[in-house]
Amino acid sequence: MRLFLFINFAFCIALAAQGQDSLIRKSIYFGGGSYYIDEYQGDEIIDFLNSIDDLTKYEIVLFSHTDNIGGKQYNEWLSHMRSEAVKYELIQFGIREEEIDIRAFGQDNPLYSNKSSDGRVMNRRVDIILVPITS
Numbered sequence: 001m002r003l004f005l006f007i008n009f010a011f012c013i014a015l016a017a018q019g020q021d022s023l024i025r026k027s028i029y030f031g032g033g034s035y036y037i038d039e040y041q042g043d044e045i046i047d048f049l050n051s052i053d054d055l056t057k058y059e060i061v062l063f064s065h066t067d068n069i070g071g072k073q074y075n076e077w078l079s080h081m082r083s084e085a086v087k088y089e090l091i092q093f094g095i096r097e098e099e100i101d102i103r104a105f106g107q108d109n110p111l112y113s114n115k116s117s118d119g120r121v122m123n124r125r126v127d128i129i130l131v132p133i134t135s
Contacts, residue, residue, distance in 0.1 A: 024052070024130040028086055032124060033070065035081035037089060045089045048128065058130035061101045062086055065127075067120035068107045076106035086126045 026048040028041050037045070049055065064083040066075040083102040091097055112119035 022132050024058070026128045027125045028128065029121070030082055030124045030126075032067065032120070033078065035078060035085045037085050042089060045086065045128070046093065049090070049093050049095075052130065055095065055130075057133055059101065059133055060090065060095065060099055061103060061129045061131060063127040063129060064102070064104045065110065065123050065125055066107050067123045068110070068114040069120065072107060076104065079104040079106040082126050086128065090128075 026044070028037065028045060030036070030041075052058070062083045064079040064086075066079050066082075068075070070078070080102070083104050087097070087100050087102065090100055107114070107123075110119070110123045112122040114120050114123060
């Protein structure tokens, strides 16, 4: 488990070192306790992918998150299922499965405060992150 956390931490540091300006991010939001992608969010994924000139120039990383309701183990599972749901949509778009990396954080490392309803809503997401491939 410690090795997994270290690898995730190292990966996040590497992303940060590239600079926020070089990363492209799109957040996909979910209902509480759900990994269902509704029609609106599905269209958001397609529009986002269509807006990128050449997807082959990017690594695709999915960072999935939950709020803090439901317990740690449940939220780890839910976070992974949300990533799998987004990954499925990417594969349907034509992206190969091996080109998609998943980082499921569960309720750990929330971007927004889980003390408010609005914060919990914003934490129920998968961030599709495109990282430029450097030669």
